[in-house]
Amino acid sequence: MDQITPSGLSPYRFFSAEEWAALGADMELTLSEDELRRLRSLDDPVDLEEVSRIYVAISRLLSAHVESSQLLFAKRQRFLKRSETAKTPFIIGIAGSVSVGKSTTARILKELLARWPSSPKVDLVTTDGFLYPNAVLEAAGLMRRKGFPESYDVASILRFLSQIKAGARDVRAPVYSHFSYDVQAGETILVDRPDILIFEGLNVLQVREMPRDGKAVPFVSDFFDHSIYIDAQEQDLRRWYVSRFLRLRQTAFRQEGSYFHRYSKVSEEEAVRIAEGLWSDINARNLRENILPTRPRADLILRKGPDHFIEQVALRKL
Template structure:
């Protein structure tokens, strides 16, 4: 595992790298003169348990990210108008700009997605921004248990990829009232019958562990889309494995004192055991599921991202890598 952990740190500037690299201080200058539209209370509400992001971090990192993304949205709209003229009055309607956000468990994907959703919605014209996570596309626990996949939950095979592709295809086709399933971390399962509706947003943020995942190409050359084929821009939230491990364990132990105490929580049983036993459980879950998924499936997709936000041990971004164009 030591050699694999070392591979996490290969994001270094190189002449032949497809990325531009910036320190956090350098990246902060790209916010321009844009005003910060979030408040400290809003940031506290949006961040996940254990995430240390505050208003300063939003101003330092995420305001520039939202400015970059919005510039891509505007460019996409301009390109669409040019193509429409090229096609001599095509009646096609501009479809949503889709942003994919990937990264390990405990990296802070959910916080990043929620922060960017709020920032993007406050740009000129008040774009309509929706957020959907891949959690809802996990197979229900009953199916995972039937197929012996409960210990592989979060791995690519635990998702209904066909349903994801149908959802994103409908979004890109400009369909109205497209729905996605809803997942509950409290119940640790998909909520049967619950759906979230997405109705022609300007921007859709699609967040999940494996959204940049690829598969073997078909030998017959027939088109088999990847989830990322529907993305207009992609972001990978990166961190050293030792930090991800520590954040996961800390979050698990804090949940043991809060949400796990609710009798209807899927993990309620862990609130009844000793702290040492709970720590042993958390370490086992990290080693056998989350770390394994990270190295087998998630980390290998990092080079496919357009933007990589590299976090330090304090959960704050230290380095930004932006793909060259």
């Protein structure tokens, strides 16, 4: 994976981790160690210092965008001479590779955003629930392409986001179980007009081929007010993926009923071979073909170093 190189032609402003930390030096950290432990994913070493150094300032920046969006909404309503007071939710998309730490980032930002003085209601939904059920993927020969764009019910994602943006009450999102590695039939979560919705997934910034007739073709990212891409070198992503797989082999995979239970019974050498195969045959291909090409579409790029900590922030210029 290539480096993000600052240049005079770039649409981004670049900050080292130290420069970015200075922007949030006067902002209070309201997250406790116990809370962070609950939010942190397996094998993600993010600590309170990293939250204070990077994430607090990001949450303040996003909060400023939300406030500006609400002000623009009010001004537009006056311009249109409409008396509607209900504002549409501000949607933040978070993209990036498997094992890069999207879930941890999404959960931390959800907590921090809800703690700003305006106390916004913040919900988090992942695209995992919008995967086709395993039975459908197996019938279509797509189980080895799970996580690729074609494995998602994009029409359902677009309907969900359309309802959210329309300010609908109690919009239902499907639920996914990493234990059973499948969508949970009949299970949903309700999203009831949040101020902010964080929508996290591998391919949320994906685009499709544009129609030659000029007809409207909606993309998932069309519904985003701000987007974040979490970035890292491919060799680091691979190492983190294998490490997490080995940790899961000692924990969740040991439970009867786990989709990956069979992997808890193999030797560590065989487990490493399996994990590396899954990475190279599925996740690395998805990264190169579908995920990484969407990086330039993000408003904010968080570049991680080999230690899993953010070392560079790229912010799109206004």
